[in-house]
Amino acid sequence: MTAPIFDLTTRLKAKAELTSEDTLAMRRIVWPDGAIEPAEADAIFDLNTSVKSKSREWVDFFVEAMNAYLVEQQSPRGYVDDAKAGWLMARVDGDGRVDSLGELELLVKVLESATNVPEALKTYALRQIETIVLTSTGPTRDGGSLDAGSINATEVKLLRRLLYAQAGDGPALVSRAEADMLFRIKDATLAAANAPEWQTLFVQAVGNHLMAHSDYQPLSHERATELDSVMNDTRSGVGGFLGRLAESNINDGFRSVFGKKPQPVDHDAAVAADRAVVADEQAWLTSRIDADQRLDPLEKALLAFIAAEKS
Template identity: 50%
Template sequence: MTYQFRALAAQAQADGRITAEEILGLRRDGWADGRIEPAEAEAIFVLNDHLAERTGEWADFFVEAITQYLVAGGSPRGFIGEDQAEWLIARLDCDGRVDSLAELELLATLFDKAESVPERLKAYALAQIEQAVLTGTGPTRDGGALGSSAQGGACITPAECRLLKRYIYSFTSDSPGGVSRAEAEMLFRLKDATLGADNAPEWADLFVKAVANHLMAHNRFQQLSADRARALDSFMNDATPRLGAFFGRMGKSDLGGNFREAARGVLGFGRKGAPDGSGRDLAGEVAADQRITETEDAWLQGQVDANHELDVLDKALLRFIAEAERG
């Protein structure tokens, strides 16, 4: 950490405020070597904790800097490790709660940028939104400042809808690009706790489509493990003659000019509506996933019955599923 960075951070911490010029100075000194060092990341968090007001310029810098620190520091790059997740949760939760909307935005941006994050960090992020909804307090209320909602009770704000959508549909969620069982059950808990409240207009659409996604979406994507990603990185970065020889042998093999089509089959890219080169009937898999199984039906019935009534959002969900099944 440079002397200039340390001095700027210490002065802003003492003042409890930071100017746009000082933030520019932190950007210049913090990224002078193209990376954020551990000591700099710690200093940024300490400064964030002591600011009386977190401006938009500060929030942008804070989110970008800590995301860069964690993503670039992953092994391999983009794979957030357990130790990194523990550090982040400890910094966010140092006083028992997330204190600002910028910190929730940090989690959302990290999920957007990272290749993989530990399950505990995903669960922690969703728990912050659930707690804010159920208690009516937190950084998503009153324009991002801590405090009670105008209603003084459980409701779902537009900010919470936006964050929920980003968390559950992120590439690093429990079900990449889809909605997992745990996420769907959390949405049902929020729905039951906020029935009749002055919820955000987009909440009903988010709830219905997210739960339907869990039940009916075709999503069999599996993320690479960190070990597999490291092996692929090593292979692709191999500049030795044997890599060129490998492709040369492939070009001279029996595949001949049809190498591209054969590769499509090996990788699982077939024409829609027909079995691909790997022998998988993708159209059949999609159709099967869209049908509600007996197990899924039993789970759905249990969730709907949890509050002992068929409420308006339950009805909207069941109508949506019925229409989707009819095609």
């Protein structure tokens, strides 16, 4: 660890609050070389955990710096690898709770800004967000607050960001795990004074899971790494690049990097097929609705939405 950041974090840990001036001092140390080293990332996370009161400027810096370290500073850019995903989960779990001002925002930000992350991190983020929404209280980074036992507008916004995050559990679509989470949250908060936005999100997101179509599928980390390696190989220029492919058969060469060229599909037919609620989806929906042996208002709204979309 560089001496300047070590000296600064040691001094700031003794303070009751991380102020805008403290944040500026940290920025001046961290950003000049344009990169955050692992030791610096540990120091920043330690400081964020140690000092409980933080200015908005500090929280912004913390999220910005940690997201850069996790998502941007590696090859291929935008892909969080297993090591960094493990590091993030261990750091968040370090004090036994998720800090709603910084760590909560960081989890969502990573899923929003990354192209793909390991499945373990997707599962972890879902579990943490569900726990936070149901049990936590306190301020969030955007000025709203968490209210245990009910769903307010701030929590709806948080859930929406997670559900539609690029690197979330179902990129461009709401996954089964995410839909299950929404049903659990609904059941736990059914009698509470929830924000009107909650019913809208629940209905639209579960409807998305059952009926939406998307052609988007991010490259795996392995495939992206292979492609990144080829595209960044500048040893022999374009001619050499094509020559290497030609040596083994150009079609096979491109196929090994980019994958097989997809066969033409009837897009309208694919959309229509996904729009239909098939037997497996019907069985899942029925089991979720029958779980408490009654049809609640949100479930009625969901069924009305599905019926309207199918007509």
